[in-house]
Amino acid sequence: MTGPPSSDAAAIGQSLQQPEVFAHLYDRYAADIHRYVTRRLGPEAADDVTSETFLVAFRTRKRFDASAVSARPWLYGIAAKLIGRQRRSEVRMLKAYARTGCDPVAESWAEHVDSRVVAQGMQQELSGALAGLSAGDRHVLLLVAWADFSYQEVADALEIPLGTVRSRLNRARRKIRTALGADPALTIDAMEVA
Structure with missing residues (x-):
């Protein structure tokens, strides 16, 4: 070789x-x-x-x-x-993040100080909101936000239609915005850093 x-x-x-x-x-x-x-x-x-x-x-x-x-x-x-x-474990962990406000992985990912400050302030609420999503909505949202997948890559990864990706992502984003009561752009930035 x-x-x-x-x-x-x-x-x-x-x-x-x-x-x-x-x-x-x-x-x-x-x-x-x-x-x-x-x-x-x-x-x-x-x-x-x-x-x-x-x-x-x-x-x-x-x-x-x-x-x-x-x-x-x-x-x-x-x-x-x-x-x-392992969904049950994930939901328990997200609820613990919501209670403590501590996400040990986020620390290593923060590249911009101001984004980090915003993310830290929203971390508890964000973790709680993520725990409240259905597994399908959470998979789609986190593949886009944390793995930087395109919609087509999410569809391929989860073996679901592209339209389903769009609807799940829209629904998940709407639920996160409602739970956080935040500016939509701010919510997505915090997700990407958190």
Whole structure:
């Protein structure tokens, strides 16, 4: 093997004959998925869910759509399903954030001081509002806000129609704005930093 495969589809295809090639996907995406899972479930579950995401991906790689441009939505989709299994833990954690106002992951993500101050002030209310969303709405909102997914990537990851992504995102944003009683632009900025 001379270097990493040129595309995710090539890496997955090549891994069918040379399983070690699948490690290139891990190298490309594991850190991002780990951060996303940490933000959703906390640091205690992140290692396990990230590992399980890649284990499931490796075991099901024959079913990967080779015409896909990137394996990123596929991997996040697997992670989202695993996160869904731990929904009760996630809701308990979000309620704890709402009570304490402390999100240990947000500290490492803050890049702008003023955004950080706004986010800290809204963190308790935001966590409580997130805990009150349905699992489907929360998945869509957090993939857009925390994983920086496009609507199409969310649809691919969750295996739902694009229209469903739009309606869930609209509903989730409306519920968050109502819960926070905040300026809509401020709410979205706080979500991205938090």
